[in-house]
Amino acid sequence: MSNIVVKENKNTNLRFNLGYSIIRFFRENIGIIIGFIVLCIVISIVNSNFLTTNNILNVLRQSSTNLYLALAMTMIIILGGIDLSVGSIIALVGVVATSSIALLGLPVYLGIIAGLLVGVLVGLLNGYVIATTVIPPFIVTLATMNIARGAAYVLSDGKPIRVMSMSFNNIGSGYIGGVLPTPVLFLIVILIICYLIMNKTKLGRYMYAVGGNAEAAKFSGISIKKVQLFAYTFSGLMAAVAGIVLASRMFSGQPTAGEGAELDAIAAVVLGGTSMSGGKGKIGGTVIGALIIGVLSNGLNLMGISSFWQYIIKGIVILVAVYTDVIKKKKS
């Protein structure tokens, strides 16, 4: 075969070093990053308490449970699906874990394992039904959303289940080395896992393939079912971690916990530039998306704006951010 000159840069080494990935990350997400920075500057001008270490760690802690959900949701949306059940899983997991400890008298670690197991099971159920039937993910997870929420109410009889245990309470409210909040530590671990899955493994590659062109995936011999099963189970597990952390922070398992959490997670994913039609997106974008939501509500709180107004502002921010993103992509 004849060799014709290859025009584009062939400096393959450049593509794989970290510096290049970071540069590319900034280039691809420039709009949302600038938005995030502007937001931070504006808030720090209005309120000098914003840029303190304490407050920043506070924002990170508050954003972390949303990010557990949002990172898994990113995978699912890239896969071409959606998971509406995560908010309800938070409640069910919280109730199961706290009642195991408070009512059954199990040790704290067993209660946590029970909770995580419940989350994994609901996720597995989602994944199994989606992979083996033709019912759309929206419908399947809408159903399990109701089932899980209902189960949380039934198990708790509609009342919070209190846990009086320092070791349980420390999971969500503790600090590592007296500085780093435990939920942020979990976040860092989860973030690393998600990054590796999405960028270094076959599994992550296959998520893009299934969401981008399911036919192509099938013809390449990829098992779509396995990929779906993994993503929804992982999402269940992440929701369970969020559920344990939240129950721990509230000293109780509450059947109302996590209401609307799935929508906050979806908002973070969408703000981060992941396409709702699947096949395209980055977890780095989701992190910034979740931080924007976190910083926004923190800033508005610092300014003393009522939570009623915060909903309206959040809605407008989502519309504007995604619209500018669409415009930007159209131009390029």
Place this chain on the structure above:
Amino acid sequence: MNNSLLEMSGITKQFLGVYALQDAYLMLKGGEVHALLGENGAGKSTLMKVLGGIYSLDEGSISIDGLEVKINSVKDAKHFGISIIHQEIVLVPYLSIAENIFLGREPLKKSGFIDKKRMFQNAQKLLDDFGMELSASTLVDNLTVAQQQMIEIIKAVSFNSKIIIMDEPTSSLTEKEVRFLFRTIKSLKEQGVGIVYISHRMNELFEITDRITVMRDGKYIGTVTTKDTSNDQLISMMVGRELSKYYIKDSSNSEESILKVNQLTKQGVIKNASFELKKGEILGFSGLVGAGRSELMKCIFGLESFEKGEIIVNGQKVVIRNPNDAIQNKIAYVTENRKEEGLFLSQSVQYNITIKVLHEFMRFFKVNSKYENKETNQYIKGLSIKTTGVEQEVKHLSGGNQQKVLISRWLATKPQVLILDEPTRGVDVGAKAEIYSIMNKLAKDGVSIIMVSSDLPEVINMSDRVAVMCKGEIKAILNKDQFSQETIMHYATGGQ
């Protein structure tokens, strides 16, 4: 016979009680290019999907190198060295070229993570070997259709397959790329690879293949040696009867101008396009993929905006900002992508035909279904659409009949200008001839037709005049005595 690489015999496959394949047969030798020919629905693709492990067979046997094998999955097929280049492009848009080529068989490091460096280097080497001037890290989404097709081919070749199936590989390639593909095929042949080549383009079959197997209605009809057969023999084998006349076209000599386009310009797409369409003529638009033909038609039909230029209908300057304006001016546009941009696939034949003219059947607030039915049946009869009835869902019709439904929809609007964009793409031989006769009849009835087509024999035989476009410009408008494949290709590739 000797050195049989692949033998499929007695292959039977049913879908919901309907035979898609019935006792189908194919014998492929190593180092040969073997065409599989047949009308749409003849079972070619189904047979290849059985071979590729996408469908399981109900009955029959497959032998490779004389040994009987069972192919139950895509993985099995790959294991036996079978690769398929599908008709529809099956690449993942937001992954890079390298990631697509190695999808499903990524090289791994010892740690279990993907070895990106090795993957990209190997992919780049493949691209270089094929003379593709692309970086392996380019996203597939940024490639042209033809480039994507080449990536599909490279991907299939990179498996070191013994058997490569190419399903209409040239349908979106330019002439240059077709040449390139043929060179690749020849070098694969020399390496002893067996190639099954599916195409409707007869001239390609005569150029590249060694033997041809013809299928009809899921059955094996016969195998012939390419150099001992003729176009007519193949067509009669495919259709099962002699086609009296394929292209039917009476010439038109009207001088009455119906549509005139002056200096139409759209930044970066169309440059100063001017032409005139006369009453009752068929004006062919030829050119390579991406020459701006469809874009120009979309501008005229109001689907795309343009910066400069004017459109004159019946001597009057008109403003067309959207398809409704065009319809008001009795212009109709039959899209080249009938499934994506044309038909409502899950709706009935009737729904699809009458959607634009429902107002004609309105009685107060409801549609009078009696009139609607009558009108629909008129088109079903007039264009001989093969359907079980007005209520049949369009997605169950064959490509040719779907195309006729779409043409009917636009004929219902009583157009004076009918723009047909690739009217016979994905349509089998029998239906092609029918569509040509419909076009001829319409032109005789005074409808002016613009036919955008990449099928050169079709352009030459059906057009009264041919406009040739290249890179957004109309390079020449040729009269009947001026056109030949050579002159058209000369202008289409930028000649003066």
